[in-house]
Amino acid sequence: MAKKSMIEREKKRERLVAKYAAKRAELKEIAKDESRPMEERFKARLKLAKLPRNSSATRLHNRCQLTGRPHAYYRKLKVSRIALRELGSAGQIPGLVKSSW
Numbered sequence: 383m384a385k386k387s388m389i390e391r392e393k394k395r396e397r398l399v400a401k402y403a404a405k406r407a408e409l410k411e412i413a414k415d416e417s418r419p420m421e422e423r424f425k426a427r428l429k430l431a432k433l434p435r436n437s438s439a440t441r442l443h444n445r446c447q448l449t450g451r452p453h454a455y456y457r458k459l460k461v462s463r464i465a466l467r468e469l470g471s472a473g474q475i476p477g478l479v480k481s482s483w
Contacts, residue, residue, distance in 0.1 A: 384450030392445055395436045402437035406430065 412418060412426035435441065444455045446462035454463040461469065470478040 384445065384452065388452075389445065389450040392443060392450075395442055398434055398437040399439050399442060402433055403439075406433060406437065409433075 409426045409430040413423050413430065415423065443452050444457065444460075445452050446455060446465050447460050448465045449462060451462040451464065455461075456463065456466055459466060459475070466475070466478075467480070469475050470480055
């Protein structure tokens with residue numbers, strides 16, 4: 383099980399990303415628009431830099447929904463390899479059979 387503080391920090395980042403997504407997209411659009419004056423584009427970049435760092439989507443990290451583990455994460459199932467194995471052994475995931483030979 384991951385530390386509660388790390389799980390909560392990741393949840394806080396998700397909230398910030400959702401909160402600032404529209405503003406961030408708008409400022410990025412202004413900054414990339416070649417038809418606008420250089421000063422306006424520069425001001426948009428400065429405003430973008432003033433936003434909280436954790437509001438950037440690239441700072442999000444996938445975590446297992448059951449344990450909070452950040453590594454060995456299966457995106458399709460949203461669980462880590464360890465949780466996947468436990469759920470598969472318990473028969474919780476349809477079609478998954480533990481291999482043995």
